[in-house]
Amino acid sequence: MSDLLDRLRRRGWRMTAQRRVVAEVLDGEHVHLTADEVLARATARLPEISRATVYNTLGELVLLGEVIEVATNDRAKRYDPNAHRPHQHLVCSGCGAIRDVHPDGDPLADLPPAERYGFIISEVETTYWGLCPDCART
Amino acid sequence: MSDLLDRLRRRGWRMTAQRRVVAEVLDGEHVHLTADEVLARATARLPEISRATVYNTLGELVLLGEVIEVATNDRAKRYDPNAHRPHQHLVCSGCGAIRDVHPDGDPLADLPPAERYGFIISEVETTYWGLCPDCART
Protein backbone atom coordinates (compact mmCIF):
# COMPACT_ATOMS: atom_id res chain seq x y z
CA MET A 1 0.00 0.00 0.00
CA SER A 2 1.04 3.55 -0.51
CA ASP A 3 2.00 5.01 2.84
CA LEU A 4 2.96 8.31 1.29
CA LEU A 5 -0.33 8.69 -0.56
CA ASP A 6 -2.28 7.83 2.59
CA ARG A 7 -0.45 10.41 4.65
CA LEU A 8 -0.99 13.07 2.02
CA ARG A 9 -4.69 12.36 1.77
CA ARG A 10 -5.02 12.53 5.53
CA ARG A 11 -3.33 15.92 5.49
CA GLY A 12 -5.98 17.23 3.10
CA TRP A 13 -3.62 17.49 0.18
CA ARG A 14 -5.58 18.30 -2.95
CA MET A 15 -5.40 15.17 -5.05
CA THR A 16 -5.00 15.28 -8.82
CA ALA A 17 -4.04 12.58 -11.27
CA GLN A 18 -0.59 14.16 -11.65
CA ARG A 19 0.11 14.44 -7.95
CA ARG A 20 -1.03 10.90 -7.36
CA VAL A 21 1.33 9.58 -10.01
CA VAL A 22 4.29 11.50 -8.62
CA ALA A 23 3.58 10.25 -5.11
CA GLU A 24 3.19 6.68 -6.34
CA VAL A 25 6.47 6.82 -8.22
CA LEU A 26 8.30 8.08 -5.14
CA ASP A 27 6.83 5.66 -2.63
CA GLY A 28 9.08 2.99 -1.12
CA GLU A 29 12.37 2.27 0.62
CA HIS A 30 15.81 3.09 -0.79
CA VAL A 31 14.19 5.30 -3.41
CA HIS A 32 16.40 8.23 -4.44
CA LEU A 33 15.28 9.45 -7.84
CA THR A 34 16.26 12.60 -9.69
CA ALA A 35 13.53 14.92 -10.90
CA ASP A 36 14.09 13.64 -14.43
CA GLU A 37 13.74 10.05 -13.34
CA VAL A 38 10.53 10.91 -11.54
CA LEU A 39 9.32 12.62 -14.70
CA ALA A 40 10.21 9.60 -16.84
CA ARG A 41 8.38 7.17 -14.58
CA ALA A 42 5.43 9.47 -14.14
CA THR A 43 5.19 9.94 -17.91
CA ALA A 44 5.02 6.17 -18.35
CA ARG A 45 1.82 6.14 -16.32
CA LEU A 46 0.38 9.49 -17.32
CA PRO A 47 1.86 10.60 -20.65
CA GLU A 48 0.56 14.15 -20.57
CA ILE A 49 2.19 15.15 -17.27
CA SER A 50 4.53 18.10 -17.63
CA ARG A 51 7.96 18.74 -16.28
CA ALA A 52 6.87 21.88 -14.45
CA THR A 53 4.26 19.88 -12.56
CA VAL A 54 6.80 17.32 -11.46
CA TYR A 55 9.05 20.08 -10.14
CA ASN A 56 6.11 21.85 -8.49
CA THR A 57 4.94 18.67 -6.81
CA LEU A 58 8.40 17.65 -5.65
CA GLY A 59 8.93 21.12 -4.21
CA GLU A 60 5.67 20.90 -2.35
CA LEU A 61 6.37 17.46 -0.94
CA VAL A 62 9.67 18.80 0.34
CA LEU A 63 7.92 21.75 2.01
CA LEU A 64 5.40 19.39 3.58
CA GLY A 65 8.31 17.42 4.97
CA GLU A 66 7.21 14.23 3.24
CA VAL A 67 10.21 14.05 0.96
CA ILE A 68 13.84 14.97 1.53
CA GLU A 69 15.96 16.73 -1.04
CA VAL A 70 19.40 15.17 -1.23
CA ALA A 71 22.30 17.14 -2.70
CA THR A 72 24.77 14.88 -4.48
CA ASN A 73 28.03 15.31 -6.31
CA ASP A 74 26.17 14.86 -9.55
CA ARG A 75 24.42 17.84 -10.95
CA ALA A 76 20.89 16.73 -10.25
CA LYS A 77 19.32 16.61 -6.80
CA ARG A 78 17.67 13.42 -5.64
CA TYR A 79 14.37 12.99 -3.83
CA ASP A 80 14.02 10.63 -0.90
CA PRO A 81 10.48 9.80 0.28
CA ASN A 82 11.65 8.05 3.45
CA ALA A 83 11.25 11.24 5.49
CA HIS A 84 9.18 9.79 8.34
CA ARG A 85 12.10 7.72 9.61
CA PRO A 86 15.36 9.53 10.30
CA HIS A 87 18.20 7.95 8.39
CA GLN A 88 21.51 8.63 6.71
CA HIS A 89 22.94 7.60 3.35
CA LEU A 90 25.52 5.11 2.20
CA VAL A 91 26.74 5.93 -1.30
CA CYS A 92 28.88 3.90 -3.69
CA SER A 93 31.55 6.10 -5.23
CA GLY A 94 31.75 3.66 -8.12
CA CYS A 95 28.22 3.37 -9.42
CA GLY A 96 26.36 5.93 -7.32
CA ALA A 97 24.05 3.40 -5.67
CA ILE A 98 22.45 4.77 -2.50
CA ARG A 99 21.16 2.89 0.56
CA ASP A 100 19.35 4.23 3.57
CA VAL A 101 21.20 3.40 6.80
CA HIS A 102 20.50 3.92 10.49
CA PRO A 103 23.62 4.59 12.58
CA ASP A 104 23.59 4.22 16.36
CA GLY A 105 24.43 7.01 18.73
CA ASP A 106 24.03 10.75 18.58
CA PRO A 107 26.50 12.37 16.20
CA LEU A 108 25.77 15.74 17.74
CA ALA A 109 27.49 14.61 20.92
CA ASP A 110 30.76 14.46 19.01
CA LEU A 111 30.80 18.17 18.28
CA PRO A 112 32.46 20.03 21.17
CA PRO A 113 30.72 23.24 22.31
CA ALA A 114 33.81 25.21 21.34
CA GLU A 115 33.26 24.08 17.77
CA ARG A 116 29.64 25.19 17.58
CA TYR A 117 30.26 28.88 16.99
CA GLY A 118 27.09 29.73 18.92
CA PHE A 119 24.88 27.92 16.43
CA ILE A 120 21.63 26.29 17.54
CA ILE A 121 22.05 22.93 15.84
CA SER A 122 18.89 21.16 14.81
CA GLU A 123 19.94 18.43 12.45
CA VAL A 124 22.91 16.29 11.54
CA GLU A 125 23.35 14.70 8.14
CA THR A 126 25.91 11.98 7.57
CA THR A 127 26.97 10.41 4.30
CA TYR A 128 29.08 7.27 4.20
CA TRP A 129 31.15 6.87 1.02
CA GLY A 130 32.58 3.60 -0.20
CA LEU A 131 32.43 0.83 -2.75
CA CYS A 132 29.47 -1.50 -3.06
CA PRO A 133 30.19 -5.24 -3.34
CA ASP A 134 29.81 -5.14 -7.14
CA CYS A 135 32.18 -2.20 -7.63
CA ALA A 136 34.70 -3.50 -5.06
CA ARG A 137 35.24 -6.76 -6.95
CA THR A 138 37.02 -5.17 -9.95
CA MET B 1 51.48 33.75 3.56
CA SER B 2 49.75 31.58 1.05
CA ASP B 3 49.97 27.99 2.22
CA LEU B 4 48.03 26.76 -0.78
CA LEU B 5 50.25 28.56 -3.27
CA ASP B 6 53.37 27.25 -1.54
CA ARG B 7 52.16 23.71 -1.65
CA LEU B 8 51.27 23.99 -5.31
CA ARG B 9 54.64 25.43 -6.23
CA ARG B 10 56.36 22.66 -4.33
CA ARG B 11 54.39 20.12 -6.28
CA GLY B 12 55.68 21.57 -9.55
CA TRP B 13 52.35 23.03 -10.57
CA ARG B 14 52.85 25.20 -13.62
CA MET B 15 52.25 28.73 -12.40
CA THR B 16 50.42 31.32 -14.48
CA ALA B 17 48.95 34.66 -13.51
CA GLN B 18 45.45 33.16 -13.69
CA ARG B 19 46.23 30.12 -11.58
CA ARG B 20 47.95 32.24 -8.98
CA VAL B 21 44.93 34.51 -8.66
CA VAL B 22 42.53 31.59 -8.29
CA ALA B 23 44.71 30.01 -5.63
CA GLU B 24 45.06 33.31 -3.78
CA VAL B 25 41.33 33.88 -3.79
CA LEU B 26 40.70 30.43 -2.35
CA ASP B 27 43.36 30.48 0.32
CA GLY B 28 42.29 30.65 3.95
CA GLU B 29 40.08 29.13 6.64
CA HIS B 30 36.29 28.88 6.47
CA VAL B 31 36.41 29.69 2.76
CA HIS B 32 33.61 28.07 0.78
CA LEU B 33 33.12 29.96 -2.44
CA THR B 34 31.06 29.04 -5.47
CA ALA B 35 32.75 28.99 -8.86
CA ASP B 36 31.00 32.25 -9.69
CA GLU B 37 32.26 33.90 -6.53
CA VAL B 38 35.77 32.74 -7.30
CA LEU B 39 35.40 34.18 -10.78
CA ALA B 40 34.15 37.51 -9.41
CA ARG B 41 37.04 37.86 -6.96
CA ALA B 42 39.58 36.69 -9.48
CA THR B 43 38.26 39.16 -12.03
CA ALA B 44 38.73 41.97 -9.53
CA ARG B 45 42.45 41.24 -9.50
CA LEU B 46 42.93 40.09 -13.07
CA PRO B 47 40.12 41.44 -15.25
CA GLU B 48 40.87 39.36 -18.33
CA ILE B 49 40.56 35.96 -16.63
CA SER B 50 37.90 33.77 -18.20
CA ARG B 51 35.22 31.63 -16.71
CA ALA B 52 36.54 28.51 -18.42
CA THR B 53 39.91 29.02 -16.78
CA VAL B 54 38.36 29.33 -13.35
CA TYR B 55 36.46 26.08 -13.87
CA ASN B 56 39.53 24.37 -15.30
CA THR B 57 41.67 25.48 -12.39
CA LEU B 58 39.12 24.53 -9.76
CA GLY B 59 38.73 21.12 -11.35
CA GLU B 60 42.45 20.61 -11.30
CA LEU B 61 42.82 21.68 -7.68
CA VAL B 62 40.15 19.16 -6.79
CA LEU B 63 42.00 16.41 -8.68
CA LEU B 64 45.23 17.35 -6.93
CA GLY B 65 43.38 16.98 -3.64
CA GLU B 66 44.16 20.56 -2.62
CA VAL B 67 40.54 21.67 -2.71
CA ILE B 68 37.34 19.86 -1.81
CA GLU B 69 34.16 20.12 -3.81
CA VAL B 70 31.18 20.54 -1.50
CA ALA B 71 27.66 19.74 -2.74
CA THR B 72 25.06 21.98 -1.11
CA ASN B 73 21.31 22.38 -1.25
CA ASP B 74 21.83 25.41 -3.44
CA ARG B 75 22.43 24.73 -7.05
CA ALA B 76 26.06 25.72 -7.16
CA LYS B 77 28.86 23.62 -5.74
CA ARG B 78 31.26 25.24 -3.31
CA TYR B 79 35.04 24.92 -3.14
CA ASP B 80 36.84 24.43 0.14
CA PRO B 81 40.63 24.86 0.19
CA ASN B 82 41.02 23.44 3.67
CA ALA B 83 41.73 19.96 2.28
CA HIS B 84 44.90 19.25 4.23
CA ARG B 85 43.04 19.01 7.51
CA PRO B 86 40.05 16.66 7.71
CA HIS B 87 36.96 18.50 8.86
CA GLN B 88 33.19 18.64 8.61
CA HIS B 89 30.77 21.49 8.00
CA LEU B 90 28.37 23.48 10.14
CA VAL B 91 25.79 25.29 8.01
CA CYS B 92 23.28 27.99 8.95
CA SER B 93 19.90 27.16 7.44
CA GLY B 94 19.02 30.83 7.67
CA CYS B 95 21.79 32.63 5.84
CA GLY B 96 23.86 29.77 4.46
CA ALA B 97 27.00 30.65 6.41
CA ILE B 98 29.43 27.74 6.62
CA ARG B 99 32.06 26.98 9.26
CA ASP B 100 34.65 24.24 9.31
CA VAL B 101 34.34 22.04 12.40
CA HIS B 102 36.29 19.14 13.86
CA PRO B 103 34.12 16.59 15.67
CA ASP B 104 35.63 14.03 18.05
CA GLY B 105 35.23 10.32 17.65
CA ASP B 106 34.89 8.04 14.67
CA PRO B 107 31.44 8.26 13.08
CA LEU B 108 32.13 5.05 11.20
CA ALA B 109 32.00 3.14 14.47
CA ASP B 110 28.31 4.09 14.75
CA LEU B 111 27.33 2.20 11.63
CA PRO B 112 26.54 -1.43 12.55
CA PRO B 113 27.93 -4.07 10.17
CA ALA B 114 24.39 -5.16 9.35
CA GLU B 115 23.77 -1.69 7.96
CA ARG B 116 26.79 -1.68 5.67
CA TYR B 117 25.32 -3.78 2.87
CA GLY B 118 28.77 -5.21 2.15
CA PHE B 119 30.20 -1.82 1.21
CA ILE B 120 33.87 -1.03 1.81
CA ILE B 121 33.49 2.37 3.44
CA SER B 122 36.33 4.81 2.94
CA GLU B 123 35.01 8.15 4.01
CA VAL B 124 32.35 9.75 6.20
CA GLU B 125 30.98 13.20 5.63
CA THR B 126 28.91 14.97 8.27
CA THR B 127 26.99 18.21 7.96
CA TYR B 128 25.54 19.96 11.01
CA TRP B 129 22.53 22.16 10.29
CA GLY B 130 21.30 24.94 12.51
CA LEU B 131 20.90 28.66 13.05
CA CYS B 132 23.86 30.95 13.49
CA PRO B 133 23.71 33.50 16.35
CA ASP B 134 22.59 36.26 13.99
CA CYS B 135 19.78 34.23 12.41
CA ALA B 136 18.66 32.75 15.76
CA ARG B 137 17.95 36.16 17.27
CA THR B 138 14.94 36.95 15.03
Next chain:
DNA sequence: TCCTACGATGGACCAAATCCAAGTCAATAC
Protein backbone atom coordinates in the same frame (compact mmCIF):
# COMPACT_ATOMS: atom_id res chain seq x y z
C1' DT C 1 66.62 33.49 -26.78
C1' DC C 2 64.03 30.28 -28.79
C1' DC C 3 60.71 26.33 -28.69
C1' DT C 4 56.97 23.91 -27.55
C1' DA C 5 53.80 21.67 -24.81
C1' DC C 6 50.71 23.11 -21.67
C1' DG C 7 47.45 26.70 -20.29
C1' DA C 8 44.01 30.47 -21.36
C1' DT C 9 40.35 32.31 -24.05
C1' DG C 10 35.50 33.28 -25.29
C1' DG C 11 31.75 31.95 -27.54
C1' DA C 12 28.81 28.08 -28.44
C1' DC C 13 26.59 24.56 -26.22
C1' DC C 14 24.23 21.58 -22.68
C1' DA C 15 21.49 20.18 -18.63
C1' DA C 16 18.87 21.25 -14.47
C1' DA C 17 15.70 24.08 -12.74
C1' DT C 18 12.48 28.05 -12.70
C1' DC C 19 9.04 31.29 -14.51
C1' DC C 20 4.79 32.69 -16.52
C1' DA C 21 0.36 33.54 -18.75
C1' DA C 22 -3.32 30.88 -20.18
C1' DG C 23 -6.12 26.83 -19.72
C1' DT C 24 -8.16 23.07 -16.66
C1' DC C 25 -10.29 20.85 -12.88
C1' DA C 26 -11.17 19.09 -7.67
C1' DA C 27 -13.68 20.25 -4.10
C1' DT C 28 -17.14 22.88 -2.00
C1' DA C 29 -21.66 25.11 -1.96
C1' DC C 30 -26.18 25.19 -3.57
Next chain:
DNA sequence: GTATTGACTTGGATTTGGTCCATCGTAGGA
Protein backbone atom coordinates in the same frame (compact mmCIF):
# COMPACT_ATOMS: atom_id res chain seq x y z
C1' DG D 1 -26.45 17.36 -10.46
C1' DT D 2 -24.64 22.02 -11.51
C1' DA D 3 -22.22 26.11 -10.78
C1' DT D 4 -18.33 28.29 -8.93
C1' DT D 5 -13.71 29.29 -7.95
C1' DG D 6 -9.26 29.11 -6.33
C1' DA D 7 -5.83 25.93 -6.76
C1' DC D 8 -3.37 23.06 -10.11
C1' DT D 9 -1.34 22.08 -14.77
C1' DT D 10 0.72 23.18 -19.08
C1' DG D 11 4.51 23.95 -22.42
C1' DG D 12 7.49 27.06 -24.04
C1' DA D 13 10.75 30.60 -22.82
C1' DT D 14 14.22 31.81 -19.66
C1' DT D 15 17.84 31.52 -16.22
C1' DT D 16 21.59 29.37 -14.16
C1' DG D 17 25.60 26.44 -13.47
C1' DG D 18 28.72 24.09 -15.95
C1' DT D 19 31.28 22.03 -20.16
C1' DC D 20 33.46 21.95 -24.80
C1' DC D 21 36.49 23.23 -28.35
C1' DA D 22 39.39 25.48 -31.81
C1' DT D 23 42.63 28.95 -31.54
C1' DC D 24 45.92 31.88 -29.37
C1' DG D 25 49.42 32.82 -25.76
C1' DT D 26 53.11 31.88 -22.65
C1' DA D 27 55.99 29.50 -18.69
C1' DG D 28 59.85 27.24 -18.24
C1' DG D 29 63.39 24.20 -20.03
C1' DA D 30 67.34 23.74 -23.51
